[in-house]
Amino acid sequence: MTVTAMILAGGLATRMGGQDKGLIPLAGRPMISWVIEAIDSQADAVIINANRNIEAYEALGYPVITDHVTGAAGPLAGIAAGLIGCRSEWLVTMPCDTPRVPAVLIQRLADGINGAEAAVAHDGQRLQPAHAMLRASAADRLETFLARGGRRMHDWYAAIDTATVDFSNHRDAFDNVNTPEQHARMEARLLGWQKEAR
Template sequence: MITQGELSGLILAGGQGRRMGGRDKGLEPFAGRPLVAHVIERLEGRVARVMVNANRHLDDYRALADRVIVDAEGGFQGPLMGIYSGLLAAETPWLVVVPCDSPALPDDLVARLVAGIGQADIAVAHDGERLHPVVALMRTRLADDLAVALAAGERKIDRWYARHAWCEVDFSCCPEAFANLNTDDDKRRLEQALLRRAHEESQTP
């Protein structure tokens, strides 16, 4: 079994936020805190170190995470470049990758990815209807192969996964946990849903 000390966490927050008017999505306010702070909570205490992959507002992210890493190559090349940068930076044999815009990820996300990976090199969350490629557990030794893929122009995460032994991990019991926020309307809807859930739970004897 993979232990906490063998795990690093990586939150992908290095995008341009185009669908949010170019704003830095990870720092968007959500339920009174930066969006990324909610995601950090899902990793803290479950991994040896929480890293954020960011390309802007680095000091703001440093105030929240154990370490901030920028893309190994500039130009906002997408999440696969962020994953590569995290694989290079990790000091553990395993890396858990999550996006910065999914504040409702399951509390037991890391434990379930670890339990589900078996002999595979990569485990990817599946919500019962679709795969979530940026919610994954992977071996950090894959960095060299990813460097080769990136150099060849690969930018599709699923195509890179297909080069390796990978598996799905079933999260069909909580598909709503993987809601991600791409627009202001998405943010408002999820804030309201989480407030309703918190209120319902507070009313349960």
Template sequence: MTQPTPIAPTPASVTGVILAGGRGERMGGRDKGLVDLAGQPMVRWVMDRLSPQVDRLIISANRHADAYASFGAPVVADTQPGFAGPLAGIAAALSATTTPWILTTPCDCPQLPDDLLQRLSRALQAQGGRLAIAHDGERPQPVFALLHQSLLPDLEAFISAGERKAWIWCQRHHAAVADFSHCARAFTNINTPQEHRLLAATLPTGQLPGMPTPPEDRAS
């Protein structure tokens, strides 16, 4: 039996989840959320962008829990062993949160949109369902997601079956899709030292550029 669509999310009903539980292998094993970028750790850039959009924050991390806790948000670790990927972090956050919705983003995308929740929520209202993801105009971005807590049992079963790919799981639930093609660079993540150097070279200390306003949202 198909479950009814939940009440549309508002900021007060959403926990922001920063996914920082990876190995950082392409960054030489460094914990990417704690890597400095223009004067502050990358996780701080993400927190500053995400916190105005949601009621509270959770950081999903499997290493350096004390360091992450120093930023003032609860820290949760995967319940699945062996660095099982972003879906494991999402499942752990769903288990820990008290809000009906979570909004997820990786820790290595410091330019994430400041209207991420607004546009994902709009997509849910237009397309229905319990899950919405971003699309940058070229490809889906399934770890930039808005999802309802009722999806947790299915997500846990998916992970327990050995599945790891976020996009496959999103397709199972006919995820609503929000268009972010006007700010595709917002989804550029920093996976390698070279990518880190390239972005850092463009930034004044302590500042990131704002996101452009999409044409349909501009005042005429």
């Protein structure tokens, strides 16, 4: 099994004042760099989905792909671009605003897919649809879904054969940064985490 990991950084981040969330400093470095550090050793390749500040993302040393679908298509537009652009059998996605990606993310999704077309993380309380593994061959069907006006990730996963994978023992790993208040809390946690690691 070959796997490309794609970090979704193409959103508008309206609750963060429209800032490019992946590039916001978090505990001394861009938020996306925490995700890169966590996922790089798990995947055969890493790509970034971004729609602005492309040069800044390219400077991180990974290929950057942009959405093909125009308009407010949301994360599925980035996933569609990733399915088309990846050169692996599988694509694993995660957002740029969850800096504590589990070290077992890809392995557990792969173990849980059981012949399905996609596997999606479940934190024990709710589905985490941006943390998923999909067959690259699903690209055409996702583009058709989007062309017909589909936008909700839950609707897309309901339309294909999708396995749900238990990550209830890693619930904190899915805490994201959507607001300045969440940013402050996450920064404090990461700084404490770094201090404990020394």
